[in-house]
Amino acid sequence: MSLSFKNNKPSGPLILAVTRFATAAALLLSAGSASADIRWNFQTPVTPMAHQIYHLQDLMFGVCVAIFVIVFGVMFYSIFAHRKSKGHKPATFHQSTTIEVIWTVIPFLILVAVAVPATATLLKMENTSDSAMTVRITGYQWKWQYDYPAQGISFFSDLSTPVAQIENQEPKNKHYLLQVDHPLVLPVGEKIRFQITAADVIHSWWVPSFGVKTDAIPGFINQTWTEIQVPGTYRGQCTELCGMGHAFMPIVVKAVSQKEFQKWVTAQKARMSAAHSAATPAM
Amino acid sequence: MASVAANHEEHPVGLKRWLFTTNHKDIGTMYLLFSLLMFFVAGSFAMLIRAELFSPGMQIMKPYFFNQLITMHGLVMIFGAIMPGFVGFANWLIPMMIGAPDMALPRLNNWSFWILPFAFTLMLSSFFMPGGAPGTGWTMYAPLSVQAPIGMDCVIFAIHMLGISSVLGAINIIVTILNMRAPGMTLMKMPMFVWTWLITAFLLVAVMPVLAGTVTMVLMDRHFGTHFFEAAGGGDPVLYQHLFWFFGHPEVYIMILPAFGIISQIIPTFSRKPLFGYESMVFATASIAFLSFIVWGHHMFTVGMPAPAEMFFMYSTMLIAVPTGVKIFNWVATMWRGSLSFETPMLFAIGFLVMFTIGGLSGLMLAVVPADFQYHNTYFVVAHFHYVLFAGAAMAMMGGCYYWLPKWTGHMYNETLGKWHFWLTTIFFNLTFFPMHFLGLAGMPRRIPDYALQFTDLNRVVSISAFGLGLSQLLWVYVVYQTVKGGKKATDRVWEGAEGLEWTLSSPPPYHSFATAPTVK
Numbered sequence: 151m152s153l154s155f156k157n158n159k160p161s162g163p164l165i166l167a168v169t170r171f172a173t174a175a176a177l178l179l180s181a182g183s184a185s186a187d188i189r190w191n192f193q194t195p196v197t198p199m200a201h202q203i204y205h206l207q208d209l210m211f212g213v214c215v216a217i218f219v220i221v222f223g224v225m226f227y228s229i230f231a232h233r234k235s236k237g238h239k240p241a242t243f244h245q246s247t248t249i250e251v252i253w254t255v256i257p258f259l260i261l262v263a264v265a266v267p268a269t270a271t272l273l274k275m276e277n278t279s280d281s282a283m284t285v286r287i288t289g290y291q292w293k294w295q296y297d298y299p300a301q302g303i304s305f306f307s308d309l310s311t312p313v314a315q316i317e318n319q320e321p322k323n324k325h326y327l328l329q330v331d332h333p334l335v336l337p338v339g340e341k342i343r344f345q346i347t348a349a350d351v352i353h354s355w356w357v358p359s360f361g362v363k364t365d366a367i368p369g370f371i372n373q374t375w376t377e378i379q380v381p382g383t384y385r386g387q388c389t390e391l392c393g394m395g396h397a398f399m400p401i402v403v404k405a406v407s408q409k410e411f412q413k414w415v416t417a418q419k420a421r422m423s424a425a426h427s428a429a430t431p432a433m
Numbered sequence: 434m435a436s437v438a439a440n441h442e443e444h445p446v447g448l449k450r451w452l453f454t455t456n457h458k459d460i461g462t463m464y465l466l467f468s469l470l471m472f473f474v475a476g477s478f479a480m481l482i483r484a485e486l487f488s489p490g491m492q493i494m495k496p497y498f499f500n501q502l503i504t505m506h507g508l509v510m511i512f513g514a515i516m517p518g519f520v521g522f523a524n525w526l527i528p529m530m531i532g533a534p535d536m537a538l539p540r541l542n543n544w545s546f547w548i549l550p551f552a553f554t555l556m557l558s559s560f561f562m563p564g565g566a567p568g569t570g571w572t573m574y575a576p577l578s579v580q581a582p583i584g585m586d587c588v589i590f591a592i593h594m595l596g597i598s599s600v601l602g603a604i605n606i607i608v609t610i611l612n613m614r615a616p617g618m619t620l621m622k623m624p625m626f627v628w629t630w631l632i633t634a635f636l637l638v639a640v641m642p643v644l645a646g647t648v649t650m651v652l653m654d655r656h657f658g659t660h661f662f663e664a665a666g667g668g669d670p671v672l673y674q675h676l677f678w679f680f681g682h683p684e685v686y687i688m689i690l691p692a693f694g695i696i697s698q699i700i701p702t703f704s705r706k707p708l709f710g711y712e713s714m715v716f717a718t719a720s721i722a723f724l725s726f727i728v729w730g731h732h733m734f735t736v737g738m739p740a741p742a743e744m745f746f747m748y749s750t751m752l753i754a755v756p757t758g759v760k761i762f763n764w765v766a767t768m769w770r771g772s773l774s775f776e777t778p779m780l781f782a783i784g785f786l787v788m789f790t791i792g793g794l795s796g797l798m799l800a801v802v803p804a805d806f807q808y809h810n811t812y813f814v815v816a817h818f819h820y821v822l823f824a825g826a827a828m829a830m831m832g833g834c835y836y837w838l839p840k841w842t843g844h845m846y847n848e849t850l851g852k853w854h855f856w857l858t859t860i861f862f863n864l865t866f867f868p869m870h871f872l873g874l875a876g877m878p879r880r881i882p883d884y885a886l887q888f889t890d891l892n893r894v895v896s897i898s899a900f901g902l903g904l905s906q907l908l909w910v911y912v913v914y915q916t917v918k919g920g921k922k923a924t925d926r927v928w929e930g931a932e933g934l935e936w937t938l939s940s941p942p943p944y945h946s947f948a949t950a951p952t953v954k
Contacts (some may be wrong), residue, residue, distance in 0.1 A: 188890050189875035192807060199803070207804045214794035222787060225765045229783070234705070234772040241770040244707040249766070250759070257758045261751045264801065269744060271803040276740040316883060318490040326489060328885045351577040352670055354735060354810065358876040363806045365736045367671060368576060369664020372737035385885075389810040389878045391570045393577060394497035397881035 193358040196380045200361030202271045278373045281343035289353030289366035292395025296334050303418045307332045309398045328385040333402035337411035338378045346372045354390035378405040455539030457524045460546050464521030471513030476903050478506040483899040486892050489884055499882035500568030507571030512595050513553055515826050519691040520602050523630050529935035530624045532615025534945045537608040541601050548598040556591035559584030575662035575673040579654045589648045596641040603637035606630055617953035624933050628715050629694030632722045636683045644680040671736050678729035686725045692829030696782050699836050700764050703779035704771030705930035710763040717756035724753045734805045743802045750800035757793055777851030781832025784859050792820025813873025819866045839927045843941040844920035850912045857905035864898035
């Protein structure tokens with residue numbers, strides 16, 4: 151269930167792209183449908199919150215399309231039926247309190263109807279209590295640092311795409327710009343609390359499949375949480391302009407089973423103490 | 434005195450006329466031409482951005498220069514193209530619409546305009562400073578703007594100058610509307626364009642000083658050792674965002690309310706039917722303006738505000754949909770059972786209606802906090818605000834330009850070319866900005882010079898369409914040039930269904946619009 155990066159051709163012919171778009175335009179009203187290459191909607195949700203957000207957006211999208219079709223159905227009917235070239239004589243009405251009240255009240259009621267599920271989802275998102283473990287995330291210009299305070303693990307996560315690929319001297323690989331040297335490793339099926347901050351300027355930590363996006367602000371700690379349901383590798387990016395490396399500090403999360411996570415923790419601890427004892431004499 | 438009265442039309446010629454003019458039409462013309470120039474300057478930045486984004490990998494520039502371009506594209510479009518453009522319309526039209534000879538404060542008017550070229554020279558000169566223009570985005574968030582090179586200071590001082598220009602212009606508009614109306618023109622008889630500008634002017638007076646204060650705090654953090662936005666010194670980076678968006682959201686309505694006004698003039702004319710629900714249109718505009726002061730938090734849902742604050746900003750933002758909806762419904766009701774014809778201004782008005790509504794509806798989706806967490810700072814947002822600012826503000830000005838150009842110049846424009854301009858703009862606009870919704874949903878952040886491979890196809894479509902959109906605007910310049918130079922003589926009323934005082938004047942109108950005040954029944 152990892153994300154699908156189906157299109158890894160760096161340069162498709164232009165005509166093809168334009169034709170694809172034309173085909174796609176015909177599918178606009180069914181926003182959920184995925185074409186062969188282009189993703190038209192959110193990335194596959196793998197957490198309870200991402201699922202709820204997905205449904206919320208479906209609801210909002212449906213409401214918006216319905217409003218659009220009704221209002222502009224009326225307008226385009228008028229454009230075809232009430233044109234001067236057909237000899238239509240203008241009416242003179244220009245006021246109706248009843249109708250003004252109706253089209254003030256109805257939108258208001260629609261808004262109340264969507265505000266209810268939106269508020270319920272929001273309150274769940276904001277509830278960071280009862281988490282099984284905590285990960286501290288720190289944004290730097292331009293990389294992420296991950297700390298597991300209870301496990302005593304800490305490491306930096308850097309972009310691993312070679313510069314030669316960015317400068318078009320080498321063919322780009324499948325996960326171009328969305329790959330790191332040390333991914334964040336998390337267990338599935340557990341409520342994980344994130345504490346997010348930054349060391350220099352504001353960054354923002356976003357993994358689309360989790361429905362988690364929280365700003366990393368120097369001097370402040372923001373909290374959010376997730377509970378991953380499906381093992382896999384999930385990719386995201388910094389979403390707050392943070393200088394010239396903004397596009398080059400991706401986020402990669404490896405979600406593994408509890409057992410694998412424990413194994414990984416043990417291995418990391420051994421690696422870190424080895425590195426520590428190797429470094430100590432030099433100091 | 435007698436000789437002055439006899440020589441109403443006399444004025445200096447050449448450079449002196451434009452440098453020293455206190456005439457609302459001359460100043461309006463300068464505002465409009467300046468806005469057009471800035472539209473192309475900022476548009477050319479957009480072309481460079483789209484060229485870079487044509488393919489993954491860095492193509493023609495370095496990432497930091499890309500960030501400079503997005504910053505200057507935003508600042509110059511907003512402060513250089515859209516705001517002065519609407520002030521140009523206000524200068525030309527408000528005195529003619531309310532039956533006044535000129536603006537109330539003509540010398541102030543001259544100064545408001547002439548600040549602009551200097552402000553933009555300073556702002557654009559930042560490209561040539563060590564370190565280049567600021568690469569912070571037009572939002573200039575601290576602490577990124579605190580660490581930016583010296584070009585940031587140029588932008589801060591340019592914003593101070595633009596703020597002075599805007600506030601003086603706004604005061605002039607308020608004073609003119611409140612004091613110079615012809616006998617019989619009560620407030621509730623004013624054309625909608627005048628109403629929307631009166632309300633916009635109050636917004637400007639209220640929020641431009643907030644922006645000036647905010648950027649001054651950045652300036653002090655940069656050079657005078659203060660820590661307004663630095664947590665280590667007891668400050669708060671998020672405070673910058675609260676201050677900026679307290680200005681920034683009313684600013685959005687500063688850029689759209691005059692567009693509402695233009696559309697409210699065009700639609701009744703070509704429907705040959707009075708505007709439906711005039712009073713509710715006025716009240717809707719006023720409530721939008723009021724609500725614009727209490728929704729700023731929706732630009733910053735991800736900064737970690739507590740749940741009650743997020744709920745407040747979500748509800749207040751959703752509420753704006755109600756008066757905005759009323760306006761859309763009233764425009765459609767104005768067209769309903771009218772006698773419609775589709776000259777270029779009407780095409781732009783209908784295009785505005787449809788595309789602005791798309792932007793409004795995606796705005797409603799953005800208001801829903803949990804969903805906003807996914808949309809925030811992605812291309813979905815870029816799509817949203819270009820639907821309201823390009824298809825909304827800019828295309829309303831294009832429509833207004835075709836609508837009043839015959840009145841201003843005395844010549845009819847070329848209708849065929851005008852329609853071509855509309856269709857090319859509309860088609861390329863949608864091909865440019867509609868796919869951005871999908872890019873955002875699929876996970877492409879905004880403000881990145883390079884992107885992952887799965888975004889390639891749509892970015893190609895967007896880039897090619899953007900070049901088409903940019904080139905189409907040259908046609909507009911050609912049509913305007915042709916109309917200024919000559920063409921079929923325009924009648925005084927120009928349009929069969931046109932109502933309002935400006936159409937009672939000759940085309941082109943006399944140098945001083947109404948030497949004697951008309952009486953409004």
